[in-house]
Amino acid sequence: MSHWIILPIVLPALLAPFILMVIRHHLDLQRIFSVAGTVALLGIATGLLAHAATGDITVYELGDWPAPFGIVLVLDRLSALMIVLTSLLALAVNLYAIGSGWDARGRHFHALFQFQLMGVLGAFLTGDAFNLFVFFEVLLIASYGLMIHGGGKRRLQAGVQYVVYNLLGSTLFLFALGTLYAVTGTLNMADLAVRVAELPAEETALLRVGAVLLLLVFAIKAAVLPLHFWLPASYANAPLPVAALFAIMTKVGAYAILRMYTLVFGPDVSVTQGLVGDWLLPAALLTLAVGSIGVLGAREIGRLMAFAAIASMGTLLVAISLFNPQATAAAVYYIVHSTFAAALMFLIADLVMERRGGEIIAQRPMPQTGLIAALFFAGSIAVAGMPPLSGFLGKLLVMDAARDSDQVWLIWAVILISSLITIVGLARAGSILFWESHDAAHVREPEPEPEPHEDEAEVEIAPKAPALPVVACFLLLSGLIALTVFAGPMMDYASATAAQLFAPVDYLDTVLRRTP
Amino acid sequence: MEILVATAVGLLTSAGIYLILRQRTFPVILGISLISYAVNIFLFASGRLVVGLPPILRDEAVAYTDPLPQALALTAIVISFGMTALIVMIALSAYLSDNDDRIDMDDVSDLQDNDA
Numbered sequence: 001m002s003h004w005i006i007l008p009i010v011l012p013a014l015l016a017p018f019i020l021m022v023i024r025h026h027l028d029l030q031r032i033f034s035v036a037g038t039v040a041l042l043g044i045a046t047g048l049l050a051h052a053a054t055g056d057i058t059v060y061e062l063g064d065w066p067a068p069f070g071i072v073l074v075l076d077r078l079s080a081l082m083i084v085l086t087s088l089l090a091l092a093v094n095l096y097a098i099g100s101g102w103d104a105r106g107r108h109f110h111a112l113f114q115f116q117l118m119g120v121l122g123a124f125l126t127g128d129a130f131n132l133f134v135f136f137e138v139l140l141i142a143s144y145g146l147m148i149h150g151g152g153k154r155r156l157q158a159g160v161q162y163v164v165y166n167l168l169g170s171t172l173f174l175f176a177l178g179t180l181y182a183v184t185g186t187l188n189m190a191d192l193a194v195r196v197a198e199l200p201a202e203e204t205a206l207l208r209v210g211a212v213l214l215l216l217v218f219a220i221k222a223a224v225l226p227l228h229f230w231l232p233a234s235y236a237n238a239p240l241p242v243a244a245l246f247a248i249m250t251k252v253g254a255y256a257i258l259r260m261y262t263l264v265f266g267p268d269v270s271v272t273q274g275l276v277g278d279w280l281l282p283a284a285l286l287t288l289a290v291g292s293i294g295v296l297g298a299r300e301i302g303r304l305m306a307f308a309a310i311a312s313m314g315t316l317l318v319a320i321s322l323f324n325p326q327a328t329a330a331a332v333y334y335i336v337h338s339t340f341a342a343a344l345m346f347l348i349a350d351l352v353m354e355r356r357g358g359e360i361i362a363q364r365p366m367p368q369t370g371l372i373a374a375l376f377f378a379g380s381i382a383v384a385g386m387p388p389l390s391g392f393l394g395k396l397l398v399m400d401a402a403r404d405s406d407q408v409w410l411i412w413a414v415i416l417i418s419s420l421i422t423i424v425g426l427a428r429a430g431s432i433l434f435w436e437s438h439d440a441a442h443v444r445e446p447e448p449e450p451e452p453h454e455d456e457a458e459v460e461i462a463p464k465a466p467a468l469p470v471v472a473c474f475l476l477l478s479g480l481i482a483l484t485v486f487a488g489p490m491m492d493y494a495s496a497t498a499a500q501l502f503a504p505v506d507y508l509d510t511v512l513r514r515t516p
Numbered sequence: 517m518e519i520l521v522a523t524a525v526g527l528l529t530s531a532g533i534y535l536i537l538r539q540r541t542f543p544v545i546l547g548i549s550l551i552s553y554a555v556n557i558f559l560f561a562s563g564r565l566v567v568g569l570p571p572i573l574r575d576e577a578v579a580y581t582d583p584l585p586q587a588l589a590l591t592a593i594v595i596s597f598g599m600t601a602l603i604v605m606i607a608l609s610a611y612l613s614d615n616d617d618r619i620d621m622d623d624v625s626d627l628q629d630n631d632a
Contacts (some may be wrong), residue, residue, distance in 0.1 A: 137587040137595050144602060148609075156610035157621050160541055163603045164619065167548050168536065170599070173590055181560040181585065234623060326620060 004051075005060040005075050008083055008121040011037060016114035024108070031098050032112040038094050041117070042087040045080070052491065053079035055500070057094065057510045059127070067127075067511045068191040074127035074511060077497040082124040082255055085336055086248050086508035089343055090117055092120035092346075092475045096347050097131065099468025105150040112149070115142035116245065117375055123252050125433050125513055129180065129187040132256065133173050145226045147234060152272050158237035169220040176213035180263050181209045192264045195473070196271070204271040205427035211265050211272045215279070218260070221253025225287040225311055226278070231310060232294065236302030236358075240350035240422060243345040250313050251335055258320055258331065262501040267323050278473065280321035281407070285414045288314025292418035295425035300358045304344045304429055308383050311422055312338035315385075315415065319398045321406055328469045328498035333491060337390040341382040346478040348375050351431060351469060360429050373434040375473050377414040380426040382480050385419050390483040395419065397491070521561050528554035541617045545600065551597035559589045591627040 015037045023029040051058065053077055060073040094113065096102075119139025144166075146161040146382035150282060181187055183206045184195040199207060216227070223231040231250075256281075265272040289312025298304035316338055318333035349358075355366035366372070366443040378389070385391035402411040435484050483490060500506070508514065528550050535547025563582030571583035611617040 017607075130591075134591065134595070137599070141599065141602065144606065148606060151613070152609075153613045154621070156573045156606065156613055160603070160610050160619060162549065163599075163606055164536075164544055166605065167596075167599055168551070169550070170595075171551050171555050174559060177588070178562040178585075181559075182564075187584075187588075228627070271592075342560065377617070436588050 002058065002512070003060070004044065004048060005073050005125065006062075007059060008041060008048070008087075009073075009118055009125065011041055011044070012114040012118040012121070016111045016118065019114065020111040024111075027038050027104055027158075028194075029104070030110045032272075034113060034471040035091075035094055035098070036303065037114060038087060038091045038117075040473060041121075042084070042091055045083040045087045048075055048085045049080040051075070052077050052214060053082045053496075055496065056134075057140070057500075057506055059510050065260050066513060068186055072127040072188065072190075072511055073125045074507070075125065077500050078255070078258070078492065079124045079205040081332065081336070081493070082251070082405050082499065083121055084123070085251075085339055086117065088122050088148050088247055088479060089245065089339055089476075092472045093241055093343065093347075096244070096350075096472035097241045099466045099470075099472060100241065100350065102150070102239055102350075108145065109149055112142045112315070113245070115139075118142075120248055120252060122220065127189050129192065129260075130177055130190055133177060136173065136391070137170060138254070139249065140170070143221075143242075143246065146245070147238045149242060152296070155237045155239075158233045162230055162234040164218070169217055172213060173217040176210050176217055178246050179206055179210035179213060183210065188511070189260070189263055190508045193266070193508060194266055194512070199271065201271065206269055207271060208275065211275060212279075214260060215276055216258065216363050218253045218256045219280075219283070222250050222257065223253070223287070223310055223316060224283050224317060225290055225314075226283075228287060228290075228310055232303050235306040235346070236300060237307065240302060240305075240346050240353060243305070243415070244346035244350075244470040247339050247342040250309065251316075251339055254313070254316055254320060254331075254335060257317075258328065258501065261323070263329070263504050263507065266504065267502070270308075277323050280317060281411075284314050284317035284321050285411065286314075287311070287317060287415055292421040292425065292461065294506060295422050296428070298425070298429070299360055300347045301352055301360060301429070302358055304336050305349045305359065308426070310336075310344055311418060312342055312383065314418070315395060315398060317406070318411060318415070318419070321399060323399060324404075325498040325502050326396070327401035328501060329491065329494040330401045331495035332392070332497050333397055333483075333487075334394040336490070337382070337480065339396045339480045340476050340483065341379065341391060343382055344375075344379045344480070345470070346471060347476065348372065348472050351473070356433075360432050362432060369434055369461060371470065373430070374428055375470075375477070376434065378477055378480075379428060380423075384423045384426055386423065388484065390480050390487065393484060517567070521557060521565060525554050525558050525561070528557070529579055539618055539620065541619050543606075543621065545603055545607060549600055552592070552599055552600070556589050556592055556596070559585055559592055561585075562588075578596070 017032060019030050058075040062071045116139055119142055122135035123132055126135055144163050147162055149157055184192055186192055187217045188193055220227045241383050288311055291307050291314050294307030296303055298307055316331055316334050317325045321333055351372050356363050382389040382391045385395040399412055399415055402408050532547040532551035535543045538544055563585035566581045569579050569581040570577050571581050
């Protein structure tokens with residue numbers, strides 16, 4: 001049996017205590033090990049992706065216990081893609097945190113960072129519902145530490161809210177799992193799928209309760225309206241590079257919805273048929289609408305980006321809630337896009353915040369305005385879904401997939417109008433931040449700095465502003481560009497992923513060791 | 517016995533929810549603790565309630581109780597214990613930094629704080 005599958009969990013799990021216990025007083029060593037670990041993770045993830053791309057489903061039985069009795073890790077196309085996505089994001093965020101010095105503003109940044117990665121990757125790999133809960137807790141407890149990294153009054157208050165909200169979510173998760181176990185007698189996802197399909201119709205009332213409770217839990221994680229209240233305050237007050245890493249956490253919720261409601265409560269299961277799609281679609285449309293209105297109304301750049309992230313989750317969940325292969329393929333494409341785009345926007349927000357504070361008002365111009373404005377412009381195009389970047393393709397795919405739905409006009413209207421509102425909101429924020437600043441300075445100071453030419457700005461700013469944060473931003477931006485340029489191969493992979501998700505027989509056979 | 521366990525779960529949950537809706541952090545933390553006790557009992561009961569039966573293989577045993585929910589409840593207890601300790605620490609430092617343990621953040625006053 002190949003042990004490669006468990007490496008993405010073991011590597012950060014060993015690295016984090018090592019950083020914590022052996023090199024806790026050596027920031028440089030911590031940085032080196034953390035980046036090296038993330039790069040190694042990316043390598044492993046790419047290898048796993050290459051393996052999963054052949055269509056094989058690989059199972060890793062922990063302790064060699066066969067499936068319904070022991071915990072299994074399962075690698076299929078979807079989980080492999082999510083792992084690669086996580087490690088790419090982690091690399092960019094790590095470089096940014098080092099370059100901007102965020103990791104030195106509190107203690108144990110890199111240890112918490114690695115624990116967070118362990119939880120996220122574990123959640124993507126596990127094939128057991130209770131194990132999913134455990135990995136959720138691992139990623140949450142690390143995120144609590146990261147969220148209040150650096151301290152400060154407002155951040156701690158926001159941290160308390162965030163922790164309380166997520167603790168309630170965890171309790172709800174346990175109630176859901178208890179209900180499912182009471183009905184089916186198993187928590188292995190593959191075994192659950194088999195038992196749920198076999199359950200007689202009169203015993204399914206509790207099962208429906210369990211399914212809806214579970215959906216609520218994942219909806220909290222994915223920040224679906226009306227369960228999104230934790231997100232703006234938390235993300236806007238967290239250190240913004242950490243918020244960029246948290247871009248993957250909402251995707252964990254989306255991934256869990258996609259996994260559980262294709263595998264266990266799939267479209268063919270009669271007892272829960274229509275249950276999820278009927279509830280999720282209106283909620284997703286509302287999420288999208290409120291997210292874009294929030295973008296328009298935000299007075300602070302952190303909240304602006306948080307609402308942009310909510311809006312992109314809305315689009316993603318519209319695609320997921322349609323529950324057909326074409327829409328799911330679009331969702332898989334959009335997951336990748338929206339993770340990169342949201343993270344990029346949070347990093348840019350941090351660049352702005354470090355230079356001139358978070359409020360969206362006209363102030364004196366900041367150093368490197370041209371460069372940051374260009375990045376903001378590119379990021380906004382991606383987030384709002386304008387051509388030529390991948391957000392446009394993603395939204396086009398989602399809308400194309402919605403064409404057969406009964407509510408096609410509603411879906412199209414909400415997506416298009418909210419895109420327009422988002423564009424207006426981002427344009428407003430961008431022009432206040434980057435253009436009005438110059439005007440305001442012009443009024444106050446008769447001799448403002450000359451328009452920064454590329455070379456001059458470089459020479460002047462270079463000793464003050466390190467290049468690494470900008471490199472990290474460009475890494476994410478190049479991810480978006482690659483996603484646009486290689487949209488064809490990417491869509492082939494996404495379609496294959498959707499096909500695999502909607503034909504779970506392979507998954508069940510492999511995990512339960514049935515011979516087909 | 518089912519009635520007793522069910523009432524216990526119900527009472528703990530409703531008391532917990534009432535406390536969570538309070539404005540200060542201390543009752544909210546108490547409420548979360550109560551709900552996590554409720555969920556532990558609920559998990560324990562999800563394997564059906566029996567009295568005096570062993571959870572592991574024995575030669576003389578006539579029947580068994582389901583051992584898995586006990587393991588789940590143990591895991592849940594450990595996790596909720598750690599989480600409660602953590603939130604007490606975070607709430608304490610939030611209180612010490614502001615001399616105020618309100619759980620909600622007033623956005624208007626926050627913006628004014630930023631201006632100042």
